[in-house]
Amino acid sequence: MAMQFYASPEQxxxxxxxxxxxxxxxGRSAVxxxxxxxxxxxxxxITTLRxxxxxxxxxxxxxxxxYNEFENLRRAGVRMADLNGYSYDRRDVTGRGLANAYTQTLGAIFTETQKPYEVEICVAQVGASPETDELYRIxxxxxxxxxxxxxxxxxxxxxxxxxxxERHDTAADLPAALALAAEALGSVGGENGQTRKLDAKQLEVAVLDRRRKGRAFRRIAGAALTTLLEGGKDVPEKELGDVDAAPPNPAGDKPTVSAASEDTEDKSGEAAKAKAGDADPSEPADGVNGDGS
Incomplete structure (x- = not known):
């Protein structure tokens, strides 16, 4: 009988x-x-995957x-946030709560399954000031x-x-913060330890804008991202990208009665009038006997 291979829990x-x-x-880094x-x-x-x-x-x-592993985590977080916001209040959905949920999920996967998730994630919640911002690494x-x-x-x-x-400053504006992030990402990965200069096609950029009410997440891409990387001033808000799935535009006033029902009613009414006009007034109506019964 073959003996089962043993490995200590620590190993x-x-x-x-x-x-x-x-x-x-x-994988490539994120900041x-x-x-x-x-x-x-x-x-x-450099891919279209987010x-x-x-x-x-x-x-x-x-x-x-x-990607497939952290995408599953992202989708689960969205469902959890939507459910809690709908069941209770939107203010009850917090970054700390989501971070705790991710901690429990990844901890269970690491200890109970044969293969751990090869992921590292960040849950960020923007506050009213830089001091109240929250960044959680899981x-x-x-x-x-x-x-x-x-x-x-x-x-x-x-x-x-x-x-x-060395250079992070909470009072920096968006162009300065983006320049620092691009420089930090480009400081590694070059040939023979050389630095790299990353352009807009190599970066995926988004912000949580504390000045916006409601949904604060906005993507920055295309011409706006190129302008910021080249040292331009802060781009107008209308030139920033939108959220991934913005709610649809409000629909116009809808008719209370469909056109099909109106046509049917009109035709039915015309047919009834025509039938009443063709009928002999001396004869009783359908379903009515001559004696009125």
């Missing part, structure tokens, strides 16, 4: 952690930082690692950390964080 956890870290390190007007989310991304998305009114989501094993105004994920996150730590 199993170490193997899973190493597996997840290697998978995350193979989240606060600035004067809100929270900026920037990811190095690493940055909206979760709820004031809450954004950024992730690195395996790792593959369910650990959660409250980051102090900036964070980097994936790839060479430590080197990118060093650049952000």
């Amino acid at each position: 199993v956890q170490r193997d899973r952690s190493e597996y997840a870290r290697k998978g995350i390190a193979r 989240v930082l606060t600035y004067e007007g809100g929270i900026l989310l920037v990811a190095e991304n 690493k940055i998305s909206e979760i709820y009114d004031k809450i954004g989501f950024a992730a690195v690692g395996r 790792t593959y094993d369910g650990s959660v950390m409250d980051e102090p105004g900036f964070m980097a994920m994936g790839g060479q996150a430590e080197a990118i964080s060093n650049v952000l730590r």
Whole structure:
């Protein structure tokens, strides 16, 4: 009888952690930082797949690692936020609550399944001021950390964080914050340790704008992103991108009676009048006997 292979729980956890870290390190990085007007989310991304998305009114989501895994987490977070906002109040949906839910989910997956998720995610909630902004980093094993105004994920996150730590300023405007994020992402990954200059086609950018009421998430792409990267001033709000799934425009006044029913009623009325005109008044109506019964 063959003996079953044994590995200590500590060794199993170490193997899973190493597996997840290697998978995350193979992906491109993402940066989240606060600035004067809100929270900026920037990811190095050359595909059409989204690493940055909206979760709820004031809450954004950024992730690195395996796309199919963090996309499942994003969709689950959207459903949870919508359900809580609909059942209770929209103010009851918080970044902290979502971060706790993600922590429990990733922790259970890491300890109970054979393969851990190769993901690292950020839940960001914009507040009334930079001091009230919230950034939560959730790792593959369910650990959660409250980051102090900036964070980097994936790839060479430590080197990118060093650049952000030296120059991050909560009072900076959007162009300055975006320039810092692009420079930090480009500080790694070059040949022979050289820095890179990232252009608009290599970046996915979005903001949580604290000045907006309701849904604060806005994407920045195209000409607006190019202008900001080239050092231009803050672009007008109308030139910023919209949310991923904006509510439809309000419909015009709808008729209370359909055209089909009106045509049917008109035709029925004309037919009844024609029949009444053709009938002999001396004969009793249908269904009525001569004696009135």
